[in-house]
Every structure is written in structure tokens, then in C-alpha cells.
Amino acid sequence: MAEFSQRLIQWQQLHGRHSLPWQNTQDPYAIWVSEIMLQQTQVVAVIPYYQRFMSRFPDVASLAQADEDEVLRHWSGLGYYSRARNLHTAALAIMQQYQGEFPQTHEKINALPGIGRSTASAITVFAYGQTQTILDGNVKRVLTRCFGIEGWPSQPAVEKRLWKLAESLLPKADIQCYTQGLMDLGATLCTRSKPQCDKCPVRENCVARxxxxxxxxxxxxxxxxxxxxxxxxxxxxxxxxxxxxxxPPSGIWGGLWSLPEVAMGEDVQLVARQRLGLETKLLPTLPIVTHTFTHFRLRITPQPLKMLKMRPEVRQSGLVWLDKEDAIDAALPAPIRKILLGIAAN
Ligand code: SF4
Structure with missing residues (x-):
């Protein structure tokens, strides 16, 4: 375990990233903004947004005083806008609860809107040098590979195991270098596809390799x-x-109006003759429409038929002929309305 952290620290010092715009500062606000931006976005995409955001909102007070609309405009293009809304709400909370002073404990930071355990750890590590554990997507990838942890990493039992493992790996010193090293390894070498194992500082013990x-x-x-x-x-x-x-009143779409349903492979003209009393001419089939229910997916092949002759002796109850436009307004299941809209448009 100690070997893992020592190798990572040495590697970070020599080969890690040292000049990103949010590095070389101990300002918890600046670190917080960067951590939130980096949550779902790559470093290269974040850099220009981060620089614009920080020059317009250089501290908690300026962010708290801004309109939410303006904050969102500075986020526009980064996606996942709840991140920006939470930043703004959390800035207001810091002004109200802590008189604008960024809180210093993991517990208080973790309690702010939009800040999870791992983000709170990153802020306390980089701003205050506290020994805390991070576990974001990149770190999960490094740990599952290096220690051969099976199971989807966000499944609660697996995630719990990963937190425990991550805690057990924490070094006694150089926590900032170590934490940055974990992030750098996941972002630059132990990437999702084609990891560069030959350059990896922990390759000798990596189970996946x-x-x-x-x-x-x-x-x-x-x-x-x-x-x-x-x-x-x-x-x-x-x-x-x-x-x-x-x-029919029970079963899917019970009691709604629909198109006559036929099992796949049945002779549709025979069904039309025997069940509906209609002599028909077959027209070209329309593209399949798919509808997903909770327990199954329905693939519907719409089969147009031109009615040539009606045999009045065959039952007509439960059947209705409607103008195409009126049919669309009937109590129809959504996918049937979709099919009819396509027909009406032609
Ligand atoms: S050896 Fe390869 S797979 Fe293993 S941790 Fe390093 S980069 Fe990832």
C-alpha cells in the first residue's frame, strides 16, 4: 500500500501536471470552481471557461451577488447546468452562514449544495493540506484496474469497497502531491481506452495489466x-x-382506440377478411415504430391496406371509420398516434 502512494508521489513530482490555471493556489474558492467544472468536462475544455468565470467572479462574494442568469451565461456551453446553479446557491450559503469565509472542515464543505464527498476532499487537500480521500471517476478506474476490483464501481457495495481501499492508500506525507498524482494518472496514463501502461508508475503491481x-x-x-x-x-x-x-378493457392500452393488431407472420389480408369483413389490397409496409414499456419493448410494423369491399355480415362492433384528421384526436396510445400522424401527413 505504501509502495503505491510513494511511487505515485515520485511520479507526480517528475511527470505530473503542475501548471494548470487552478494549481499553485491555496484559495479554496478557486479550487472549488475548478473541481466543479472538471466533474463532467475534460481539462482542455474547462480552461477557457474557468479563466472567464474567475475573471468575472473572482471570489465568493462576487459570485453570490451576481444574478443566476449571469452565472448561467458564463457556464453556457459547459453543460450540466445544475452545477452552475449549485455553485451560485452555495456561494449565497457561504455568505449567509459563514460571512463569506470559505468553511475549512470537510464536513461543512461537504454539506454545501453540489459538493460531494470527493469534491470536499479535493478542496480540503489542496486548500488546507488536510489528509482526505478522493474517489472520482478517474480514481475509480485506476483503483479497479490496479487492485483488480470487480463490479460496476458506482454500485454501492463496490463503491464502499473502493472508498475503504482509497483510504488505506493515503500517504503519511505529501497528500497534495499524492492526490494530484491520482488525478493525473487517471487523466493522462490510465485512460479509458489505450492506457499507457509502459509509462505507469504502478505497473509492476497492477492486477489488470x-x-x-x-x-x-x-x-x-x-x-x-x-x-x-x-x-x-x-x-x-x-x-x-x-x-x-x-x-379489450384489460391488457396494454386497455379500452383505448387503436389499429387492429395482428400477430407477426399472420396473413394480414386473411385477418382483414375473416375478422373485419374487409377485402383489401396490400400496400407497402411502413417503417417499424418502437415503444418501450416497463417490462418489454414493442416493435410495431405498420401495414397499410386499401379497403376494396366491405362484407356487412361480419361484426362491426368495436370498430369505427374516422377521417384521418379526426382519428388523431381519438383516445389513442402514443405510438399509434405517431403512426397516424405519419399517415395524415402523406
Ligand atoms: S498499469 Fe496500466 S492499467 Fe494499470 S494502473 Fe497503470 S496505466 Fe492503469
Whole structure:
């Protein structure tokens, strides 16, 4: 463990980043702004925004006094605007609760809006030299690879394990160098794809490198596999009218008007003849429409048919012919309305 931190500290001193605009300062405000900007954005993209932001809002007081609109304008283009709103709210809180003095404990900083445990740690490390643990996305990647930690890193049990591991790695001295080293390693060498292991200070003990598991770690989030169902919906057309069918009261879209549904692979003209009493001519199929329910995904193939003749002896209850425009206003499920809007537009 001590070896990990010592190697990282030495590497940071020799090869790490030392001249980023938010380095070489102990101003907690400047460090805070940079940490928030860097949360979802790459360093190169952050630099010009950071410089503009800091020249307009050089301290907590100027940020707190500004309109939220103006703060957002200075954030415009960086994305994730809740970060800017939280910065502004937190600046107001610092003015009110701490008379404009940036708080100095991890607990108080962590309690401000938009500041999580890792960000509070980074501020206390760089501004006050306190020994605290950081664990952002880059650090999670380094630790899962280096120590061979399986499981999606943001899953609570895995994250808890990573915090414990990160705490156990903290050095007795040079906390700023060490923390910066972790950040630098994750950002410059142990990158998501194609990490530069040959230059890495901890390569000799890296589990992912030794076991050739770099591409599998960190473990990606498991995607839930949703089953799919495929159906055909009949678009029966007669002059400007379209046929709607009321759905059974229970089941999906229960009681709504819809297009007549047919199982995939069934003979649609036979269904139209036997179930709906209609002689039809087949028209070209329309593009598939997909709709996702909680437990499955429905793939609908819309099949237009031109009505040639109606056999009145076949049931007509639960069926209605409507003008295309009126049909759109009926109580329809969303994907059926989408299909009808496409038809009405043609
Ligand atoms: S050896 Fe490679 S995979 Fe392992 S920590 Fe270093 S850069 Fe990352």
C-alpha cells in the first residue's frame, strides 16, 4: 500500500501536471470552481471557461451577488447546468452562514449544495493540506484496474469497497502531491481506452495489466435486457378514412382506440377478411415504430391496406371509420398516434 502512494508521489513530482490555471493556489474558492467544472468536462475544455468565470467572479462574494442568469451565461456551453446553479446557491450559503469565509472542515464543505464527498476532499487537500480521500471517476478506474476490483464501481457495495481501499492508500506525507498524482494518472496514463501502461508508475503491481484484464476493468454497468415483442398493426384505408378498433378493457392500452393488431407472420389480408369483413389490397409496409414499456419493448410494423369491399355480415362492433384528421384526436396510445400522424401527413 505504501509502495503505491510513494511511487505515485515520485511520479507526480517528475511527470505530473503542475501548471494548470487552478494549481499553485491555496484559495479554496478557486479550487472549488475548478473541481466543479472538471466533474463532467475534460481539462482542455474547462480552461477557457474557468479563466472567464474567475475573471468575472473572482471570489465568493462576487459570485453570490451576481444574478443566476449571469452565472448561467458564463457556464453556457459547459453543460450540466445544475452545477452552475449549485455553485451560485452555495456561494449565497457561504455568505449567509459563514460571512463569506470559505468553511475549512470537510464536513461543512461537504454539506454545501453540489459538493460531494470527493469534491470536499479535493478542496480540503489542496486548500488546507488536510489528509482526505478522493474517489472520482478517474480514481475509480485506476483503483479497479490496479487492485483488480470487480463490479460496476458506482454500485454501492463496490463503491464502499473502493472508498475503504482509497483510504488505506493515503500517504503519511505529501497528500497534495499524492492526490494530484491520482488525478493525473487517471487523466493522462490510465485512460479509458489505450492506457499507457509502459509509462505507469504502478505497473509492476497492477492486477489488470498482469492478468490482461485492462479492457474489462472497470466492470461496465450491466444493461438490463428488456424482452421484445413484435406485432403488426393494420392501417385500413378507405378514401380519407381509417379504421380504428377498440382494445379489450384489460391488457396494454386497455379500452383505448387503436389499429387492429395482428400477430407477426399472420396473413394480414386473411385477418382483414375473416375478422373485419374487409377485402383489401396490400400496400407497402411502413417503417417499424418502437415503444418501450416497463417490462418489454414493442416493435410495431405498420401495414397499410386499401379497403376494396366491405362484407356487412361480419361484426362491426368495436370498430369505427374516422377521417384521418379526426382519428388523431381519438383516445389513442402514443405510438399509434405517431403512426397516424405519419399517415395524415402523406
Ligand atoms: S498499469 Fe496500466 S492499467 Fe494499470 S494502473 Fe497503470 S496505466 Fe492503469
Amino acid at each position: 498482469k492478468k490482461s484484464r485492462i479492457t474489462q476493468l472497470p466492470t461496465p454497468k450491466q444493461r438490463k435486457i428488456i424482452p421484445e415483442r413484435e406485432i403488426v398493426m393494420l392501417i385500413l384505408l378507405a378514401a380519407n378514412e381509417i379504421l380504428l378498433e377498440k382494445r
